[in-house]
Amino acid sequence: xxxxxxxxxxxxxxxxxxxxxxxxxxxxxxxxxxxxxxxxxxxxxxxxxxxxxxxxxxxxxxxxxxxxxxxxxxxxxxxxxxxxxxxxxxxxxxxxxxxxxxxxxxxxxxxxxxxxxxxxxxxxxxxxxxxxxxxxxxxxxxxxxxxxxxxxxxxxxxxxxxxxxxxxxxxxxxxxxxxxxxxxxxxxxxxxxxxxxxxxxxxxxxxxxxxxxxxxxxxxxxxxxx
Amino acid sequence: xxxxxxxxxxxxxxxxxxxxxxxxxxxxxxxxxxxxxxxxxxxxxxxxxxxxxxxxxxxxxxxxxxxxxxxxxxxxxxxxxxxxxxxxxxxxxxxxxxxxxxxxxxxxxxxxxxxxxxxxxxxxxxxxxxxxxxxxxxxxxxxxxxxxxxxxxxxxxxxxxxxxxxxxxxxxxxxxxxxxxxxxxxxxxxxxxxxxxxxxxxxxxxxxxxxxxxxxxxxxxxxxxxxxxxxxxxxxxxxxxxxxxxxxxxxxxxxxxxxxxxxxxxxxxxxxxxxxxxxxxxxxxxxxxxxxxxxxxxxxxxxxxxxxxxxxxxxxxxxxxxxxxxxxxxxxxxxxxxxxxxxxxxxxxxxxxxxxxxxxxxxxxxxxxxxxxxxxxxxxxxxxxxxxxxxxxxxxxxxxxxxxxxxxxxxxxxxxxxxxxxxxxxxxxxxxxxxxxxxxxxxxxxxxxxxxxxxxxxxxxxxxxxxxxxxxxxxxxx
Numbered sequence: 001x002x003x004x005x006x007x008x009x010x011x012x013x014x015x016x017x018x019x020x021x022x023x024x025x026x027x028x029x030x031x032x033x034x035x036x037x038x039x040x041x042x043x044x045x046x047x048x049x050x051x052x053x054x055x056x057x058x059x060x061x062x063x064x065x066x067x068x069x070x071x072x073x074x075x076x077x078x079x080x081x082x083x084x085x086x087x088x089x090x091x092x093x094x095x096x097x098x099x100x101x102x103x104x105x106x107x108x109x110x111x112x113x114x115x116x117x118x119x120x121x122x123x124x125x126x127x128x129x130x131x132x133x134x135x136x137x138x139x140x141x142x143x144x145x146x147x148x149x150x151x152x153x154x155x156x157x158x159x160x161x162x163x164x165x166x167x168x169x170x171x172x173x174x175x176x177x178x179x180x181x182x183x184x185x186x187x188x189x190x191x192x193x194x195x196x197x198x199x200x201x202x203x204x205x206x207x208x209x210x211x212x213x214x215x216x217x218x219x220x221x222x223x224x225x226x
Numbered sequence: 227x228x229x230x231x232x233x234x235x236x237x238x239x240x241x242x243x244x245x246x247x248x249x250x251x252x253x254x255x256x257x258x259x260x261x262x263x264x265x266x267x268x269x270x271x272x273x274x275x276x277x278x279x280x281x282x283x284x285x286x287x288x289x290x291x292x293x294x295x296x297x298x299x300x301x302x303x304x305x306x307x308x309x310x311x312x313x314x315x316x317x318x319x320x321x322x323x324x325x326x327x328x329x330x331x332x333x334x335x336x337x338x339x340x341x342x343x344x345x346x347x348x349x350x351x352x353x354x355x356x357x358x359x360x361x362x363x364x365x366x367x368x369x370x371x372x373x374x375x376x377x378x379x380x381x382x383x384x385x386x387x388x389x390x391x392x393x394x395x396x397x398x399x400x401x402x403x404x405x406x407x408x409x410x411x412x413x414x415x416x417x418x419x420x421x422x423x424x425x426x427x428x429x430x431x432x433x434x435x436x437x438x439x440x441x442x443x444x445x446x447x448x449x450x451x452x453x454x455x456x457x458x459x460x461x462x463x464x465x466x467x468x469x470x471x472x473x474x475x476x477x478x479x480x481x482x483x484x485x486x487x488x489x490x491x492x493x494x495x496x497x498x499x500x501x502x503x504x505x506x507x508x509x510x511x512x513x514x515x516x517x518x519x520x521x522x523x524x525x526x527x528x529x530x531x532x533x534x535x536x537x538x539x540x541x542x543x544x545x546x547x548x549x550x551x552x553x554x555x556x557x558x559x560x561x562x563x564x565x566x567x568x569x570x571x572x573x574x575x576x577x578x579x580x581x582x583x584x585x586x587x588x589x590x591x592x593x594x595x596x597x598x599x600x601x602x603x604x605x606x607x608x609x610x611x612x613x614x615x616x617x618x619x620x621x622x623x624x625x626x627x628x629x630x631x632x633x634x635x636x637x638x639x640x641x642x643x644x645x646x647x648x649x650x651x652x653x654x655x656x657x658x659x660x661x662x663x664x665x666x667x668x669x670x671x672x673x674x675x676x677x678x679x680x681x682x683x684x685x686x687x688x689x690x691x692x693x694x695x696x697x698x699x700x701x702x703x704x
Contacts, residue, residue: 083525084534084577102514104507154549180550184581185515187588187650193553216504 001025001116002044006036006062007051007078016049019105033057040066045073046116049108052079052090060093067094074115076108084183106217110169117168128163131223133202133210135163144202154179155198162211162221171218195219238411242404249400250393257389265382272357272373273338279309280361280371287363295369296322308374310343310356316366325370333368335360340375355379414443422450430458467524474648475516482509519649526578526656534575535661537683540605540612541566543576547583548603551591559596562587566605570612571683574661579680582657585650586616586676593620593674610682611663619673628667654678 003025007013013029020027028043030036033054040048040062048066052059063075077095079086087098096118097111128135132145140156142149151159158179162170172191176182195211203209212220233239287295292313299311303324312323318333320326325343332339338359344351358372418434425432433454434447489502548564555562572579583603590601598619605614623631632655651665654676658665663680 083522084575088534100518102510104511180546182550182580182584183577184584185518186550186584188551188554188591190550190554193557194550197553 001046001113003027003047003049003112004030004036004039004043004045005049006030006033006040006054006059007049008032008054009051012051016105016108019109023109031055033059033062037062037065040073041069041071047112048073048075049112050075050077050095052077052081060090060095063094074112074118076112076115078103078108087183104216106169106214107171107173110171110174110218113168114165114170114174117165128160128166130163130166130221131208131210133163133221135159142202144206149201151198151201155194155201158194158198159202159221162219165221167220167222169214169217169220174218233405233408233412236408236412239404239408242400242407246397246400246404250397253393253396261382261385261389268378269357272375273359276338276357276359276371276373280359280369283369283371284361287369292321292363292367295363299323299369308377310358310370310372310374312368312370313363314368314370321367323370325372328370332358332360332370345374411443418443418447425454430454430461463527467520471520475513478509478513478516482506482513485509516649519653522581523649523653523656526653526660529660534577535573536576537571537573538576538579539569540572540574540579540614540680541569543580544583544603544605544614547580547587550584551587555591555594555601558591558594560591560594560599560601562591562601562603564603566603568606570605570607572612572661572680573683574680578657578660582654582678583614583616585654586614586678589650589676590616590618590620590674594618595620598672607682612680612682614678614680615675616678617670617673617675619670622669622672622674623667625669631667632665651676 001024003020005013005016005020005027007016007029008031010031013031017027017029028039028045030039034056036048036050036054037057048063050059050062054062057065059077059079063077066073066075074096075094076097076099077090078099078101079090080101090098096115099108099111126137128137134143135156136142137160142151142156142159158175161175161179172189175191175194176186195213199209199211203211208224210221210223212222212224214220283295283298286298296313299313299322302309303311303322310323310325312325312328313321314323314328315321318328328343329341332341338357340355340357342353343356345354346352354374354376356372357375358370361369361371363369414437421432421434433451436444436447436451438444485502486506489499492498492502544566545564548562552562587601587603590603594601601616601618603614603616605612607613632651655665658678658680661680663678666677666679668675668677
């Protein structure tokens with residue numbers, strides 16, 4: 001995956017580049033908004049990581065300019081401003097996701113990986129399959145190895161989100177934002193408890209677990225048998 | 227700027243001057259008009275009287291000749307008064323009358339004339355002003371009838387000077403009064419300005435003086451004092467927050483630092499370092515959380531924008547949040563009961579209200595006991611107020627502490643062992659205040675009952691529709 005980091009803080013930028021490289025991605029870097037805009041125009045990136053406050057051209061303005069030119073590269077906004085208002089402004093300007101500083105790198109990585117694959121055909125499909133687990137979005141039925149599994153509406157949505165991003169890491173915050181639409185810190189490990197309930201329904205009586213905990217990051221659903 | 231120029235620049239002084247100028251002009255015009263009119267009227271009257279007398283004497287002359295005229299004139303001249311007479315022959319020789327001599331202008335004039343004549347007075351002759359008309363008799367004889375107008379003239383002069391003096395005194399009083407009033411006002415303004423400066427330099431406890439007269443300056447001072455009180459309160463809040471930050475953020479920071487230092491001094495390799503680093507990240511995350519919570523509270527208290535507020539069903543939101551926490555409650559052996567069947571509406575920011583409710587439920591779950599495991603969550607509407615009640619049967623909060631636990635970082639001794647920052651209820655209180663509501667704690671005997679009251683946003687549109695669905699309809703139509 002080819003990533004462009006537009007960030008004026010040298011140290012943050014070099015940390016991001018190194019960490020992205022270790023995660024197997026190609027990272028390029030721009031130190032100000034203008035350079036960032038030119039690079040994003042000239043090259044095909046999979047994801048842009050844009051700091052909100054940049055010299056020469058504000059991060060939101062960079063994204064706005066790209067969107068005006070019909071360049072739809074997914075963009076993740078990094079900002080020290082973390083209120084709901086700021087997030088709404090960022091998304092309205094054409095950003096695809098918003099992450100507040102300071103953040104865990106695992107969170108950033110999970111989010112850009114999801115962003116980069118958003119345009120994949122799986123997005124709109126009506127059936128998600130992971131191993132022998134099947135989720136039908138139209139009939140709201142879930143089966144594992146042909147056996148029907150009864151899920152509560154929220155559990156269904158949780159599984160749906162996980163399966164939509166099968167093979168990718170999904171963080172607790174991403175789940176809270178996308179499954180519950182809450183943009184605040186719930187203080188307790190509520191998501192973990194929901195996951196363990198879901199796990200008890202889909203994995204308990206099967207030899208091959210599908211729902212995995214990724215230490216220090218979040219969860220991932222994948223067929224590890226392959 | 228000297229004191230005097232400062233005084234002249236005051237609005238009051240300028241206003242007084244303007245009024246004085248306007249009033250003086252009006253007075254001068256009025257007085258001049260009266261004076262001029264009076265003079266004209268008196269002169270005309272005098273003229274007519276003289277004319278009439280001349281005509282009368284001319285009649286006498288025609289009837290009785292010069293002799294009779296001389297006799298009558300001599301007779302009238304005897305009577306003391308202002309009347310002046312002269313009958314004289316061509317060379318100016320007096321035949322009768324009380325005028326001794328006349329000037330050639332008068333002698334040769336064809337109409338009424340003002341002139342000076344001399345009259346015997348104690349201590350010699352005196353020069354007096356007179357007014358006369360001449361009647362020409364045959365043989366170049368003249369009949370002159372006049373009036374002494376010296377007294378009248380004198381009166382006019384007195385009136386004129388009185389008026390001038392009056393104007394002068396008026397101007398003096400005007401300027402002096404303006405000066406006095408301005409100086410009084412200026413003194414008060416100076417006091418206000420001086421007090422304001424003192425306050426500005428840091429003495430926030432200072433207040434502007436109030437004279438108690440209830441005038442506009444007093445009213446201004448009162449408003450400014452209220453503003454100062456608010457500023458002082460905000461500053462105190464800020465100071466309290468920074469004190470708290472110093473304590474509650476520095477403690478974990480130094481703990482974090484100590485751990486890293488200790489790990490560095492360990493001679494063992496990777497596993498120890500790894501563990502120390504992991505603990506460090508955990509602690510850093512906790513710090514970030516505390517920091518975020520503090521910032522949110524500060525922003526909410528500063529009055530976050532109402533842009534994100536919408537009319538939303540509290541019951542639906544309550545059930546939604548309760549559903550998020552229900553597995554956690556169950557894991558702790560508690561029963562979370564959300565009883566909010568009837569939709570009730572408020573205008574609120576969904577994220578903020580959601581977080582407030584989450585904090586309340588989180589607290590209730592943290593402090594609830596498995597002995598009496600019910601944690602109840604309800605939303606009801608009564609008297610235009612929506613009450614969100616979260617109650618548990620845990621240890622509760624003593625009545626004396628209920629006010630205090632709403633403050634930032636306040637944690638009761640009994641709860642020190644539980645994780646948390648002591649900011650949860652502060653945030654709920656801030657959210658309540660932002661939405662024009664209130665937060666109060668009550669005894670649930672045993673346990674704690676937290677009531678978040680918010681102003682209602684009106685009745686449900688129709689009854690009998692499930693809360694969730696109705697909330698959906700509502701947002702669509704909005």
